[in-house]
Amino acid sequence: MPELPEVETVRRGLEQKLNNFIIKKVEVCRDSTVAFPKNKEEFIEGLLNSLIYKWDRRGKYLIAQLKKLENENVRFPLQKFSKNNGFLVVHLRMTGYFKFINNSAQPCKHTRIRVFDDKNNELRYIDVRSFGQMWWIKEDLSPNKIIKGLGSLGPEPFSKDFDEIYLKKVISKRTKSIKAILLDQTIVAGIGNIYADESLYSAGISPFREARTIKKNELIKLKESIVTVLKKSIGSGGTTFSDFRDLEGENGNFGLQTNVYRRTGKECRKCGNLIEREKITGRSTHWCPKCQK
Ligand SMILES: [Zn+2]
Numbered sequence: 001m002p003e004l005p006e007v008e009t010v011r012r013g014l015e016q017k018l019n020n021f022i023i024k025k026v027e028v029c030r031d032s033t034v035a036f037p038k039n040k041e042e043f044i045e046g047l048l049n050s051l052i053y054k055w056d057r058r059g060k061y062l063i064a065q066l067k068k069l070e071n072e073n074v075r076f077p078l079q080k081f082s083k084n085n086g087f088l089v090v091h092l093r094m095t096g097y098f099k100f101i102n103n104s105a106q107p108c109k110h111t112r113i114r115v116f117d118d119k120n121n122e123l124r125y126i127d128v129r130s131f132g133q134m135w136w137i138k139e140d141l142s143p144n145k146i147i148k149g150l151g152s153l154g155p156e157p158f159s160k161d162f163d164e165i166y167l168k169k170v171i172s173k174r175t176k177s178i179k180a181i182l183l184d185q186t187i188v189a190g191i192g193n194i195y196a197d198e199s200l201y202s203a204g205i206s207p208f209r210e211a212r213t214i215k216k217n218e219l220i221k222l223k224e225s226i227v228t229v230l231k232k233s234i235g236s237g238g239t240t241f242s243d244f245r246d247l248e249g250e251n252g253n254f255g256l257q258t259n260v261y262r263r264t265g266k267e268c269r270k271c272g273n274l275i276e277r278e279k280i281t282g283r284s285t286h287w288c289p290k291c292q293k
Helices: 004-017 040-047 164-171 178-183 193-203 216-235
Strands: 025-028 034-036 050-058 061-068 083-091 096-101 111-116 122-127 133-137 276-280 283-287
Touching (some): 004 061, 004 096, 040 133, 050 083, 164 178, 178 283, 193 216
Parallel strands (some): 034 133
Antiparallel strands (some): 276 283
């Protein structure tokens, strides 16, 4: 599943490729991909003649700011788009990815949404397992209210709100494992299985520890580890382990290699002990019992 670094890689790709992309045609190949508005015609109608102005990311959500074609007669193309037209929000979930296609060809059977500009460039959304969703939130509505998961997100790991004081406060009474806490999007946004395991290894904290038992100095270390691990991965375009694809249809290249994730039975890079795997709240968890206490 794409996590923060992969979604950030996609965001950067979209921003780069979709320069002044004006939506001229929208094709919904699978209705259930459109989460809002309920009526897919309304979704299509809402997006038409919109300029995709800017791509943001919040947690694992991609958020495109849209501008509306207002005055055809203005001389400069972008000045025609002076009015806001709400947001196109995307969540890739398990297997969703975008492909930017210059010369639109026949879509594969997993194509869910196709968006075209007037030069027949296509932004294609492909999703094998089809859990991914899209929302068009019009200007006078709030994305945070309509999309529950977005509205309830905890702070971004890179924001100043995410520090040991915040962490201490939210985990002080929690008996859940620290791994489960890191996966909870309402506590911190964007971390999934890979980066939870890698961050805990880097901080030397056992994923099984009861969250409330983790001390302040360990929380400082954990926060730093999360930021370092995520930044490193963004720099290398996401990990090779998920079904993640960037806009060129390429698998990510986490050339930096993971330390514990999917290294069960292999030697720990620090101590040589074997990496173990066990499930925590249904998710495979990888760790070194010697280095992580
Ligand atoms: Zn070790």
